[in-house]
Each structure stands twice: as C-alpha cells, then as structure tokens.
Amino acid sequence: MPLPTGHSLSHRPRRRRERGLAARLTDAGFAAGWHAVRLLPEPVARGLFDRAGRWAARRDGKGTRQLRANLRVVTGGRLSEPELASLTTRAVRSYARYWQEAFRLPALSSERIVAGTEVVGLEHLEKARAGGRPVIMALPHSGNWDAAGVWFIDWLGGPFMTVAERLEPESLYERFVAFRESLGFRVVPLTGGPRPSTEVLREWLGEGGATCLLVDRNLGTGGVPVEFFGRAATLPGGAALLAAQTGAAMVPTVCQFTERGWRLVFSPEVPVAGPGRLKDRVTAAMQSVADSFAASIADRPEDWHMLGRIWTDVPPDLPGPASTPAGR
Structure with a gap:
C-alpha cells in the first residue's frame, strides 16, 4: 500500500x-x-x-x-x-x-613560519628529546596548530604523526589529509584505516617518533572525567594511554597568535608511569593536561576556538538580538 x-x-x-x-x-x-x-x-x-x-x-x-x-x-x-x-x-x-x-x-615557507614563532617552555620538550624518548604533544583547538606543526617538523628534523577524523564527503577528508601531508605531517585516519590508529601510533612512538594530538573535545561517556575551569568535563584519554604504553613524554602544548605570527607554550611533562591502576594514572594525567590548558587559555582566551559544547551543563546562549560589538 x-x-x-x-x-x-x-x-x-x-x-x-x-x-x-x-x-x-x-x-x-x-x-x-x-x-x-x-x-x-x-x-x-x-x-x-x-x-x-x-x-x-x-x-x-x-x-x-x-x-x-x-x-x-x-x-x-x-x-x-x-x-x-x-x-x-x-x-x-x-x-x-x-x-x-x-x-x-x-604557500608560506617553513623558514618564515619558524622565524615568526615565539616559543615558551622549550626546555620541557628538549628534556624529553635529550633523554632519547618519544614525545606526545597534547594540544587544544587554539591558535594555528597547522603552523605549529611546521615548527615542530623543523625542530624535530623530520615528520611527526597525527590523527585525522573522517569527514563527509570523503573527498573533503582526502583534501584535508593532502593539505597536512603537504606540510610534512604523517596522517593516519582515526577510523576506517587498514590498521587501528592506536596501533599505528604505538608503533611510531615505539620507534622514537613524535605525535601531536588534539585532546580538548567532550567525548561524553567515552572520555576521561576531568575538572576544566572548575566544571566537570570529559577529555579523550588516548594520549595519556599511549604515553603509559610507550614511555613517551606527554607535553601539554598550547598554540596562540601574536600580532603577525605565532606563539607556542610548552608546559612541563605530565607523568603517567608509576604505581597504581592504569585507569587512575590516565585520569590523573589528563587532569594535569586540563590544568595546563586552562592556565594558557585563560591567558589568551580569544585564541581558543571552541565553538562546540565541552561542558554538558553549558549549552549555547539563547538566540536574541545581535549584541556582539565589532571589537578591536
């Protein structure tokens, strides 16, 4: 019928x-x-x-x-x-x-990007590399993380690995992968690849490589519970788990803009190894990451590009008459 x-x-x-x-x-x-x-x-x-x-x-x-x-x-x-x-x-x-x-x-040269980047706390990254350890740079969606990637490659003297989420259509996902690979990144798909992304990252870090992971997303029940700016949130725990499994140094890293260039703020390594259950160590490590992010974001909040919902009890403001002034 x-x-x-x-x-x-x-x-x-x-x-x-x-x-x-x-x-x-x-x-x-x-x-x-x-x-x-x-x-x-x-x-x-x-x-x-x-x-x-x-x-x-x-x-x-x-x-x-x-x-x-x-x-x-x-x-x-x-x-x-x-x-x-x-x-x-x-x-x-x-x-x-x-x-x-x-x-x-x-179209920008790596020389220009490196010369235009201010770095704060580089000693935290250098300490890990001096010890011959792999490095995990955990970042929020702040500033220009792609420009930061160009700086990382120059400092590392080679590529780092990162993860890309699948986008629709597939052609758009492929376009973003091609863009980041053109900058020198090694990109693995979060899902749908020939091997699980965590397996590929573990292998890369086990060989002494470096990786950059964006970790300020609310994953709901699938994330690690933390307190972020005084409110309950959840963050992906994959970076901390990889650090525990590979012995990599996990370094919170926040990207910011300057008037004509960029700034990178590295915080001290967040320890993951030690006694106690792995789950508890991962949770404690991600809380330290959240605390490091909060300190840098509070210093320059306009560069934190979080247009999505990160706290379950903080919905978008209600629509109303446009009240946002032009700014400076």
Whole structure:
C-alpha cells in the first residue's frame, strides 16, 4: 500500500540528496579557498577574513553563542555582557584568521613560519628529546596548530604523526589529509584505516617518533572525567594511554597568535608511569593536561576556538538580538 502523502519516509531520498549536495558544495568551497586565497596579496586576504569574522560574530549563530557561553566559563563570569561580547568577537576573528592562514599555509615557507614563532617552555620538550624518548604533544583547538606543526617538523628534523577524523564527503577528508601531508605531517585516519590508529601510533612512538594530538573535545561517556575551569568535563584519554604504553613524554602544548605570527607554550611533562591502576594514572594525567590548558587559555582566551559544547551543563546562549560589538 502506498504511503500517505507527507509521510516522513517520502522525504528521505530528498534529504539524502540535499545532504549530498551540501557536502559537495562544502568540498568545492574548500577547494576554491585553498586555490583562490593563495593568489590574493596577504594584506587583502587578512582583511577579507577579518571582516568575515566580524560579520559572523554579529550574525550570532549557534557556534558563536556556544563560544560565548564557553568564554563566560573561561573568564569566571567576571566580564560584563558587553565585555564578553567584545571578547567573543575577538575569538571569532581569531578563528577566521586560522582559516585564512590554513588556506595560505602551503604557500608560506617553513623558514618564515619558524622565524615568526615565539616559543615558551622549550626546555620541557628538549628534556624529553635529550633523554632519547618519544614525545606526545597534547594540544587544544587554539591558535594555528597547522603552523605549529611546521615548527615542530623543523625542530624535530623530520615528520611527526597525527590523527585525522573522517569527514563527509570523503573527498573533503582526502583534501584535508593532502593539505597536512603537504606540510610534512604523517596522517593516519582515526577510523576506517587498514590498521587501528592506536596501533599505528604505538608503533611510531615505539620507534622514537613524535605525535601531536588534539585532546580538548567532550567525548561524553567515552572520555576521561576531568575538572576544566572548575566544571566537570570529559577529555579523550588516548594520549595519556599511549604515553603509559610507550614511555613517551606527554607535553601539554598550547598554540596562540601574536600580532603577525605565532606563539607556542610548552608546559612541563605530565607523568603517567608509576604505581597504581592504569585507569587512575590516565585520569590523573589528563587532569594535569586540563590544568595546563586552562592556565594558557585563560591567558589568551580569544585564541581558543571552541565553538562546540565541552561542558554538558553549558549549552549555547539563547538566540536574541545581535549584541556582539565589532571589537578591536
């Protein structure tokens, strides 16, 4: 018997087509961006993306409202609403700067990126390398981690390995992998690869390699419980588990922007080895990572690009009249 008109099943093929079209348009947009932005003079590209960031802040979409709610937690509720709105605008502009640089990065020389990068706490990284140990750099979504990767490769004298999540469509995922491999990264898929990503990373670290992992995502029941800016959150525990299994030094690393370049802030190694259950050691290590992140993020919150929900009790701000000023 045919389905009644308006039944939800009758819309599924159309919805699939719409999702497929949206995915293809997204991929085409990234392809155009990587090509076109590189052709623009750098001041022009910077200006265009900065204006786009201001526009996105004024538009006050869901991502911006979640970012504002997250920044309210980071700043401890000390800012007035106009001050918080100004900070949110700066944060959205910082995120726009990340994308402008990402599109241009393959055209920038590694010499320029290295020369333009300030480094704080390098002794923590050097100590691990001097001991002949592999290194795991645990990072939040802050600043420009792709530019940081170029600096890492220069300092390491070779590539490091990282993990990429699958994106839709597959062509967009492949485009991001090709982009990061063009910078010298070794990229393994989080899922769907010929071997589990954790197995590949363990092998790489066991041979003395280095890896960079982004670990400030809320994984719900699948993550490690921590306190982050005074609130309960969960973070992926894979970096700490790998450190325990391989003897690698896990070094919290936060990327930030400077006026015309970049800054890397390395914190002391977080120990994972020792007595007690592995689960407890991993949890304690990730709490130390969260504490290190919090200290650096609080110092420059506008460079933390967390437009998603990281605390279960902190939803996006309610929509309302655009209250985000243009910022400075």
